[in-house]
Amino acid sequence: MKVRSDILRIYQSLHTWTGICAGILLFIGFFGGALTMFKHPLERWVSAPSAVAGALAPQQVDTVVRDVLAAHPAAREEFTLHVLRHENNPAPVTWSAGHAGRDIDLDAMRWQGMLDAQGRLVAQEVRPSLFGELVDMLHRTGGIPGTLGDEYLGVYLMGVAGVLYFLALVSGVILLLPTLVKDFFALRKGKNRKRFWLDAHNVIGIASLPFHIVISLTVIVFAFHDQFYGSLQQVVYGEKKMWMRPAGTPGPGDVAKLAPASELLRRAQLEAPGFEVTDMLFMDLESPRPLVRVGIANEDYVVRGAVSGYLLMDPYNGEVLNTSMLPTKSDTWSSIVAPFFSLHFGSYGGDWIRWAYFAFGLSGAFLFYSGNLLWVEKRRKNQLRDQAPPEQPRRTALLAAATVGICLGSVAGVAGALLAAKWLHASAGNLNAALMTSYYLVFLACVAWAFWRGAARAAPELLALCALAGFAIPATSLLARLLPSLGMWAHGSMGALGVDLAALALALLLAWAARLAARRARSGPVDSVWAAPAAAVALPGPAQPLERRA
Template sequence: MKIRSDILRIYQSLHTWVGITTGMLLFIGFFAGALTMFKQPLDRWISPPASHGASAPVAMNPAQLDELVRAMLQQRPEARQEFTLHLTQQENIAAPLSWTGSESGHELDLSAQRWLGTLNEVGQFTARAETPSLLAELIDMLHRTAGIPGTLGDEYLGTYLMGIAGAMYFLALVSGVILLLPTLVKDFFALRPGKNRKRFWLDAHNIIGILSLPFHVLISITVVVFAFHDLFYGSLSRVVYGDTPMFTRPAVHTSETHNVANMLPVSALIEKLQQAAPDARLQEILFMGLEGPRPVARAALLSPEYLVQGPQAAYVLIQPYTGQVIDTSMLPGQGNVWSALTIPFFSLHFGSFGGDLMRWVYFVFGLSGAFLFYSGNLLWVEKRRKNQQAKQQSNQQANQPAVIQSRATRWMAAATVGVCLGAIAAVCFTMVAGKLMHAWVSHINHAYLAVYYSVFVAALSWGFWRGAARAAVDLLAVCSIAALAIPLTSLMAWLLPGSGVWMHLSLASLSVDLVGFVAALMFAWACWLTARRVRHGPKDSVWAA
């Protein structure tokens, strides 16, 4: 397919500058997004065994669950506003009941205490408070905001910036495809290693981009929708619905209240939920507003074979006093036309279908997306040198000394290395700090932020101080050490049982250690390759020492 050269130049310029302006934000988003595919294993890996309750949720029969909830509602009236009944047993689920005493808000409360309730050995209700680890939630927040602090209205500032980056990212995808059309068939699977390192990086960039194109198009669109959904809903409401509410609820009398003593036993609610979704596994039930005019229980049901709206679960709403199933529109195949249109967007973005296999596929796609932005910036930096060389030759200055890289090129290279590798090292060290600092830090979630931003800023500063070439070698070595420290903490717990560090033997937790070990080997290999490039590459390259 032939496309005019002037049109190709326009799309090349668009692809280049859109990628440069958003690449580092999107790198962090994709790297953290890949990790969020395994939020639950991360939570299980970081949860200390000391917080595990004596009575596990799955060990309770229906009568015990009924007694547990009844006793909690009598003795802890603050929990009537909102509490969660957990029906699965994992390292990160410390007790069958948990509540905070207030409604869950939009923003993360790093200092909020969570109360845990269970029945002791003699059947008496006991409760204790803890500050829950929000490591997985903070990584998810990094995915949604790229770590940019601050809020704008009711939303995080970083969310809006990532939405803008997502729109520009879509333009980069379209322009990149157009650039590849003339040589798509010939160069589709061409990966040409050799002395021309720029050609090798370009081939790898193109192959990964084309093979994962549907995934990236989907992510770019859904990022924009998630970032600006309030604006979309507001505009749609005014234009389409006018004065009619976009989302209607049954009318209630605001003066009506309920008595928790009249609530149905949870065993009866569980039975009705299982009848509503016989093919799904009940994970937990969130009870809200039990003494208010509109009490509701939202059940999370695992259904990995289907597209679901949540990151992992489908949801059913049930009235806790009557047992009436209020809403099943978020169940697979039971929604209206609007649900049928919107649920795939959520599910395809979260990868909440197909079980663990699809999570691994999305994990690989997420890392490949991060590679696209990192390699795109490297290609831009190297192209500056080629353009300067061509300019010298056209001006008959071939005998002039080697190209001197511009300040903008050197700064872009340093920022790319510092931001991308700094984010990786910061996340790994934050995970390790969660275990090593748990025993002597009262607010572990604040410690997470302190460690992450300290490492990130240090890596970025190191990149500018040492220059891109030297800093790339140093920071890749740091990334390898940080990733290796993840399984080493578990090894330390095994060798030194009294160290205060713990190791879980579940497959999910051990998988975190295994991935950390593999990542350490890959970063060490990349460090060796980069060091060789720094020593033996072209002397006028920004990647030369």
């Protein structure tokens, strides 16, 4: 297919500048998004050991709910009955005072209620790990602090980046149209490293194009959902409320008259055959509109939540109030909306899809990283024959340092926070605050290091740091098993072991990348931004001849 050269130049400029403006922020978003595919295993890895209550008989379920509501009035506002339990959520009932907001409360405490061997209620207040929420916040905000109104500032900036991201996708496809068939699977190695990076960038971009289109559009919707809903309210609904809790029979306000929790669970299972009930969230039990939201999961269906769909019931009489978020009984509007949520969250198809989204997320991060590298390489000053290497433009050196420092800093920061969850568990007064502090300390240190050392020196060093942090994750689990006196732990579940194995695999990949970056800094073209004096690059591996090619 032929496209006029003047049109190609316009789209090349559009692709370049939209990618550069949004690329670094989107790298963090995609890396964090890849990790959220295994948010629950990560939370299980960092959670301190606690006896996981076994399956409860229906009578025991009713007893623990009744005793919690009688002894702890705060639970009447909101509490969760956990049908499925793991290391990070060992108790059958949890609650806190008041409703949670959008922002993360690092000081938040939560109560856990369970039955002892004699069938009596045992309640304790704990500070649950928020590591999964911190990773999710990194994914949604790019790690940018601050709020604007009721939302994180970073969410809006990520929405703007999503718009630029979509424009970059469209312009990139148009640029590739003339040579798409010929160059699609081309990965040309050789002296022209820029050609190899461009081929890799194009192959990954085109191969994952449907995924990127879905993510770019849903990012925009999620970032500006309040504005979209506000417009719909004014234009479509007028004075009528857009969202209203289903109108059931007003609750009597006496929690002693609640329907037995085991009966509500049985009715939910009858309403959603083939689905597994994961949890039941009881809300506003003493208000005129009490509600229980039942989480249901089936990997064969697309659902509204990150893991499950929902069924709304009356907690007093067990009446089903709303099935619009139940995949098999949803209305037209929900059937249209649910795929957008599910396609963004990867909440369908089970572990195979989660691993695919994990791979797509990491490849997307590579897409933005390699895009910035290509911009730097294209704008470097080439060395003329028999002349000294030219001084590179300041803007290319700064962008190269920012790309290396911010991108690799986010990777090292997440690994540092994950390690801090175990190494600082015994000494930190507030572990969640320590995790947040650990991330930003490592991240800012990496950024400062990249600007101080320059991109060529910092790239192999920061890649090696990321690799070491990755190796330290399974090493920490091994130490916890061999030396229990250290006060750490290592869960033996498949979810926790999967974190160790994935960290090991990524660490090996990063170590290989560090070696390649160090070799390029030592023996690559001297007129490149990525060239560095050999004495300044001491890792990894044995010293190599100080040969350069112009």
